[in-house]
Every structure is written in C-alpha cells, then in structure tokens.
Amino acid sequence: MAKTVLTYGTFDLFHIGHLNVLKRLRALGDRLIVGVSTDEFNAVKGKKPVVPFDQRIEIVRSIKYVDQAIPEENWEQKRLDIQRYGVDIFGIGDDWRGKFDDLGDSVEVVYLPRTEGISTTEMKRVLSAFDERHVEQLKRTLDSISQIVKELS
Ligand code: C2G
Secondary structure, three states: OOEEEEEEEEOOOOHHHHHHHHHHHHHOOOEEEEEEHHHHHHHHHOOOOOOOOHHHHHHOOOOOOOOEEEEEOOOOHHHHHHHHHOOOEEEHHHHHHHOOOHHOOOOOOEEOOOOOOOOOOHHHHHHHHHHHHHHHHHHHHHHHHHHHHHHOO
C-alpha cells in the first residue's frame, strides 16, 4: 500500500539540513507532502524569515523529494491535513521531539536526527555582521586605527 508522509517547516535560507530531512522523510514512504509556514504563521512562532513565503514554498516545491507543498497557517491544521491527504506517517526533525506525539493516535510519528553544524539562525547571525550598522561601526574603528598609526609614524 503506498504510504503518504507529512511534514512542516519554515525552510528559510534553504540549506543542507533542510534537504537531508526532506530526503530522509521521502524515503519513509511513497509520497511526501510538506507544509511551508506562511510569514503570518511564522510571526505567531516568533520567527521573521529572510525569504518571503511565496519564494520559500516555490523552492520546497522544486525539491525532487517533495511531491506536494501546502501552506502551513496554524498549529491546528495538522489533524485536518492528515485526514485530507490520507497521511500514514508524520515526520519532523528531533528539535521537535515529543511535541507532536499526540498525533500518534492516527498516524506513525517519526522524529529524525537534525543535521549538525548548519542552521538558519546561525546563517542569519553571520549575515547580520554585514548589516549597515555593523559595517559603519567597522569603518569608524578602522578610521581611528589608521589615525593612531599616522600619529605613531
Ligand atoms: N532541520 C534539520 N537540520 C538542521 C536544520 C533543520 O534536520 N540543521 C529540519 C528541522 O528539524 C525541521 C525542518 O528542517 O524538520 C525545517 O526546519 P525549520 O525551517 O526550522 O522549521 P520550523 O520553523 O521549526 O517549523 O509546525 C512545525 C513547524 O512549522 C516547524
């Protein structure tokens, strides 16, 4: 019997960690459906993605392991989506371990190990070093250093 797998995520600044989890989830079944969090729902989650929703869902849709991508608009839609798409397996990275066990009354719930050493949060932190304020600060520091060098020489 063909198995349908369901997962959700923001997939902001798409990276190898996102690709690995989608690849592993697809290997658990015959069809993978991915709920991509809207920008409005991410605000509820306290997240502000760099890449807007319509681009994130287009990227996820274009991943060869993904058979269908749908908007994720709230926490409650998981049970409706499970019924609507005839889902057999709900899977997500183990940073959510235990959070969706309640779904175990209608589907198999799987938590997969995260890919170490890569995260959107870390990428955003690195990128923030290049934002205008930091660059301005850097410029001022370099100016005062060159001033000191001039005075010493
Ligand atoms: N992930 C991973 N390894 C990483 C980073 C992320 O395996 N290094 C996995 C996460 O565990 C998740 C998926 O990639 O399964 C998407 O991660 P996020 O975009 O951070 O998703 P999140 O905002 O946590 O949304 O209703 C559930 C939420 O929508 C999950």
